[in-house]
Amino acid sequence: MKKLNFLTLFLAAIFLLPACQNGQQKDQQSSEKQYISNAPVPGWSKDAVIYEVNIRQYTEEGTFNAFSGHLPRLKELGVDILWLMPVHPIGEKNRKGTLGSYYSIKDYKAINPEFGTLEDFKSLVDKVHEMDMHLVLDWVANHTAWDHPWITEHPEWYTKNDAGEIIPPEPDWSDVADLNYDNQQLREAMIEAMKFWVREANIDGYRCDVAGSVPVDFWETARGELEQIKPVWMLAEDEARKELLEYAFNANYGWEFHQIMNAVAKGEKNAIDITEYFQKTDTLYPYGAYPMQFTSNHDENSWNGTAFDRLGDAVKTMAALTFTVEGIPLIYSGQEAGLNKSLEFFEKDRIEWKESEMTPFYQTLTALKANNPALWNGAAGGEMKILKTNAPETLFAFSRKKENNRVVAVFNFSDSSESVFIEEGPKGNFIELFSGKETTLPVKGVLLQPWDFRIYTQH
Template identity: 55%
Template sequence: MKQYYSILILVAFLLGACSNSNQKTVTPASDENPLAWSEDAVMYEVNVRQYTSEGTFNAFAKHLPRLKELGVEILWFMPIHPIGEENRKGTLGSYYSIQDYTAVNPEFGTFEDFKTLVKQAHDMGFKVLIDCVANHTSWDNVWMSQHKDWYTQDSLGNVLPPNPDWSDVADLNYNNQEMRAAMIDAMDYWVAEANIDGYRCDYAGGVPTDFWEEARASLDKIKPVFMLAEDQDHLDLLEKAFDCNYGWTMHHYMNEIYSGEKSVDDIMSYFMQVDSTYPAGTYPLQFTSNHDENSWNGTAYERLGEAVKTFAVLSFTIPGMPLIYNGQEAGLNKRLEFFEKDQIDWNRDPSMTDLYEQLIDLKQENPALWNGEAGTDIVFYATSNPEDLLAFKREKDKNSVLVVMNLSENKLTGNVDVEAGNYHEFFTNEDISLGISEDITLEPWNYLVFVEN
């Protein structure tokens, strides 16, 4: 990763908000690059149970036009399978306690309802991922009574959970080749029969890498798929099996920067590590929230406070694919119950919809910000306030995006040495001339995004 350290002088500026309404387009795939549609894509996580009052596929489908207008391209559905009843947590249970890998949760509708939803989404230009929960099943999964040897057991033959806290699920034994084959068959089923476009794989590091590689090869024979690993620690997963993994470190750094525990230096160190260790063409998923974070660790507002918009902008401008958890575009500010019905409030904060529409426009209209090798590296600039003032640039061909952020609760005046020239500030739509010796002041958690084409 290239890094340029020089001195820069900052200037007073406050961001306004204006809405861009450009029509979103989908990058076409080709024989040479069948996953080209993922190059500029933003992922959107769907919690069907909590999305509408009905909590069904058919009710969710009514939101597709709104999501098309928002600009997201990949819809990731949390597990859609029947939920186990034995040792169930709460009234409705965990989506991740799978009773049958080739069936649909009757709460959500039927298999035909899901197929219709996938087709409708495809017709509108979306791609569809579903969750694959391969590490464990419910205790009353259809496999349990017929294939107890497919599960991890103690010396007395008792089936074990993956860990004591996951008491509603039973651990699968990946030394059993028949179980592996059945799991791959189940994964193939949804691609072949429902025409999904890939998987987000739960607890991917809890399953052997060679299984994922075998599964990916099988899936790609049906059609090229996109694979996201809920994992950061096992980078070998990215060599043959997965295209993308979780940017947990960056997510935690954003929380810790807001709480004062981390600084700009930690962001720079993180991307040095990503650049030196990730296999070519792979990248992290960047997010300020997801279903786990929202339900267990707090809403984005609890964790990021008045910097919610700042870190949303950061997640869209650093390398990686951005993720929006459903409801964030409406200012979701409550922890959604995990085992109970708890509908999203869609009427809280329309300014977040405007922001995410703008950020998706920014992402898609600037190839420098695209994902993986379709985009480009991040170049950091040293500043006179190295703890709190973040300045970086991403540049590809004649397109460049320069970002300057005050990552503190204090008003900052400092200096940065950027290339002198005329810049266009994305959010205010203003042309601004910057020199190498201008004073700039940023309000707490304020940011500037300059675009050059």
């Protein structure tokens, strides 16, 4: 009986083995598939650089029409996607400061009269498109102002406490009320509002505020409906929920990398921490999706200090890093003019536009990005390979390759000089970006001054 059982089991195992293998292959394919981003990718985003626009602080007038006068300058700067902070009317109830927060939305289908009219906005979008740039709107789906009509017309669309009172998303966010996405009617109304701006104003996508606090399936539905109107590009203000990148969003925030850069500039972390970050994220991001890399944005500038405050002598170093590592780089309003003050968030506080060495510096970086497919975004760019150096705590080096294009970058993340030796890596004749000199690689004995860097390109 034991022999019969053994024989039976043996034969059964033989017949079942192919089925098990097929099942394992399907499971493996399924596992691999979940790390591929299925979000649509508009062709114009492949080599794009983002520029965040703070309309209120951009000009003395603080209007769309006044801002449009800067478009030729921004085209010359080399940016591609203009991200406008929210343009909607701002709530007055529980308002913070004199002018309130852009992110306290009173009407999703209207324009803040301080900025101009709907026709002014449409005209701005048209001018942006005429210059072969694109415009995305900041969208606040997580909460509304306390005087949004939905508060009285649809109180069931909001999150309530045990006493039945509508509450803010966070105690400190006292000027806004939290929306409840368990309600299907809310979802439909929000998607219709998002479709309005794509359909009526021809915008090119959205940067979505606190996207991780809104259900993933909502964003996936919204993206699908927007795509029926035109191809769009989507950025999530989130880093933790990578599932947002599977179908809904093309990019998210590189918050952790931003914080690492700040810490490296202060001597609290070093090049090893940067190496470990990219080794980790290489396995976390769905293929084709990518983080937005930045040294500043509206939150960082207003609440945590300017890039100069946080990065000191490493300002240019870290900016160059954001343009060469995997991800899409961001320039915040005024950075190209050496913005060296924290802009008021709830008050008028105009950016001072002046001549600055940062302008040609950023122009060089945007041209580097555009002219080197190895540095393009997502699947359009080349994989980043970290290179071994003679001083792993202070020196960070990597290469990226796409077809015949190769880029090699070497950074000194310390306040002392370092001689760089890279034993292995790309070989041949390269052009160094800022000097224009032809150089033979691999790097051997190149002296880098404190916070110095070299970027080598080959076509």
